[in-house]
Amino acid sequence: MSDGFGIENLPFGVARLPDGRTVGASRLGDAVLDLDRLSAAGLLDVPEGVLAQPSLNAFLGLGRPVYGGVRRALARLVEDGGPAVGAASVPLGDVDLLPPVAVGDFVDFSASIHHATRAGRLLRPEGDPLPPQWRHLPVAYHGRAGSIVVSGAGVLRPRGLVPGDGGPAFVPSAALDLEAEVGFVVGAGARGPLPTTAFADHVAGLVLVNDWSARDIQAYESRPLGPFNGKSFATSVSPWLVTLDALAPYRRPGPVQDPAPAHHLAVAGPWAYDVRVEVTVASAAMTAAGTPGLSVGCSSLAELYWTGPQLLAHATANGAGVRPGDLFASGTVSGPSPGSLMCLLEATERGSRPLALPDGTGRRWLEDGDTVTVRGWAGGDGRPLVSLGEVSATILPAIETEG
C-alpha cells in the first residue's frame, strides 16, 4: 500500500539495501529513498556518516532543525524531478526495514480514559475502575527496550507463572492480547524537566506500537510493582517514523480535561493528533486463504485524555531526561464507542464474548498463527492522506523448555 507515502509524508526509517548497506531512509510511494546516498552527494545538510548507521538515533539527536531541514530538502528534490531521487530509489520489496531507532528507555502510558476505565472494570471489578490519581497525571510504566522488534518479526507466545489448581503453573500464556497504540519518538535529548511547550522540539515523530500483553501472567504478577513478564516479552513497532511536521495539518484541540491539570501539565493549543488507528486479526487459515483480517477496532489518537506534550512533561517532571530514540507510547488508544476497542481485553470483555472470525472460529484471546496488524493514517477525508504504515506480527507457538 503506497497510498499515504506521498510528498506530504516523507517519513524516516532504516533500511538494509540489496548491496548490504544499512542506511537512513525515507519512503516515497513504493520506493525507499537511500538518504545516505543523497547525503554523500551533498544534497542533504547532515554530518558525514550520520545516515549510514543502523539506527536513526544520531540523526534525530541532531534536533529538529536538522531532520526538519532534511525532510524539506527531500521534498524539494522530489518536486524538482531531477535524477538524484531516482538514483537513490530502491524498490520497497528489495529492502529489509529495521527498527527505526535503538530505544533507550521505553515508557508506556495509559492515556485513554476509555481504555483505562474498561480495563479497570474488567481487571479490578471490586473497586473504582479509575484510580484516584488518574485524571491528575498520566499513569505509566517503563517497559523493556530490549524486547522491541520491528513489524514482521514473529512474536513467540510467552510462558509464565499463572494460578493453577495445585498452585502456580509455568505454562504458555492462555490469554495473549494485543494493544494497539501510537508511540512518540524522541529526537533531541534533554535534561528534565521539559515543559509541555518543548514537545515539538524534542519529539521527532510517531510510530505505531503493539504492546503485546499476556493478561494471565500480568494479572498474577502485577501487585505492587506493576506489569513485568506479562509485557516484557515483546513490543512491536512500525518501521516508518512519521514526523510531527507531516502530521501538523491534522492537529486539533485535545479533550476537555476536568479537573484542569496542574500548571506543569497544562497545554495550550491544538495538541491532539487526529491519527486514525485500526487493528485487525487474521487466523492462519484466513492468511492462507488471503482473507483480510477482521477489524477488532478503529479509533483515533485524538480520543486520548492526555496529549503528547503532557506525556513528555509528566515523564520528565521529576528531572528525568530524555535521549534520542527514547520511545513513549500512548497506551491502548481505545475510544468511547463499541467499534473503537483496541485490545481483546476490551473487545471480548476479558474473554467472555469471543470475536467471530470469518473462518468460523472464535477468539477470546490470540491463537498461534494469528496475525495482528495495526494500521495508522491521517487525512484521506478530502485532505492529503499521510500513512503511518503498519505494524504486523504473527504469533508463534511457545518454545519447548526443559522439564
Add this chain to the structure above:
Amino acid sequence: MSDGFGIENLPFGVARLPDGRTVGASRLGDAVLDLDRLSAAGLLDVPEGVLAQPSLNAFLGLGRPVYGGVRRALARLVEDGGPAVGAASVPLGDVDLLPPVAVGDFVDFSASIHHATRAGRLLRPEGDPLPPQWRHLPVAYHGRAGSIVVSGAGVLRPRGLVPGDGGPAFVPSAALDLEAEVGFVVGAGARGPLPTTAFADHVAGLVLVNDWSARDIQAYESRPLGPFNGKSFATSVSPWLVTLDALAPYRRPGPVQDPAPAHHLAVAGPWAYDVRVEVTVASAAMTAAGTPGLSVGCSSLAELYWTGPQLLAHATANGAGVRPGDLFASGTVSGPSPGSLMCLLEATERGSRPLALPDGTGRRWLEDGDTVTVRGWAGGDGRPLVSLGEVSATILPAIETEG
C-alpha cells in the same frame, strides 16, 4: 580506602585519564590500571579498541572466557612484578570514574522478603503485606536506564504530584528515600529463556546500587502500573564492577524457599553471595565537620529470598533476552534484624520514628545536603577482603520551575 582492591579483586570500570583518554580500567589498591594501554602492548587478549570505549559493554559482551581471561592475565602481570603494570598505573585521585556500563534495560527486583514484608505493612496496612505471588516469583519492575548516574553525581530532589488539601500539588518530594541494593551486570547477551544454570555465563559481576525513591510521589502514582516518577529521577551505581570470579569464594547456600520454586526457578548449589552492604547518612553539617555518616543499616546479599540465578531466569522466562550491560538489581537488601534495615521507609517506620543524627538533627526522610553512601564488601573475616567500593551521592535542592 584501598583495602579490598588487592589481587583477589581486580574489578572492571571505565576511567577518564589525565591525558583525556577514556578507557576500560581495573583497580589495584589506590591505582587505576589503564587496560587499553596493557591491551595495546599485547598483554591482554582482546580485540583492538574494545577497551578504549566509554563503556564496558563491548568488552563484557565478548563473554566470560574473554573478560575472565583478561582478569587472570592481569593477576599474572601483577604477580610477575614487571614494569608493565606500573607503566599502566594512574593514581586513583587523578582519574574520573564513569559509569561502568551503558545500561540497556534496568530491572529492579524485590528479592528481600524482609524488605517486602515491612514495606507492604507500612505502605498497605489494610492487607496482607506480601501479595499472593511473592513466594512463587521474584516481583520486579523496569526502571529508567537513562537516569542511571555514577557515584559522586549529585541527585536533585524530584518534584512530583502528591495529594494536598486542595487537591494534588506539584511540589518537591517531602519523603525522599534511599534504597541500598546490589546490582547484577550482564556480560554476554542471549535470547531468553535462560535457565538458572546460565547465570555465571551471562552475569559478569556486581555493582552497588542506590535506587532513590520519592515515597510520596510513588504512593500516589503507583496503581495499577507500579512506580514511575517516584523512582525514575535517579539511580546511582558504584564505578567498579566486581566479577563473579572474584566473589566465588564467598558463595554460600541460599535461603530455604518454601514453597519450593517452580522447576524453571529451581537452583542447585550455593548461589547466595555473602556480600555485606552498609548504608550511611551524613548531613551537610556532618560532612563539613568531617563526622562520619550514621549507619542506617548493615545487611548481606545472602539475606535475599531470591538468588541471582533465579532473578535472571525469571526475567527471561517469558522469552525476553538480555544484552551486555543490562542491569538487574536486588531491591533493598534488608535483613531480618533491626540493624539491617536498608531504606528509611523501614528504618524510620515510614517517617514515624526519626533517626537521630550525631549533629543533633533527626531524619524522617532525606534532607537537602545529606550524603548517602552505600558500601559493599566480601570477606575481611579472616578471608581476603574483596571490596565493592561505594556509591555515594549528595541530595541537591529541587530546582525552581516556572509558575
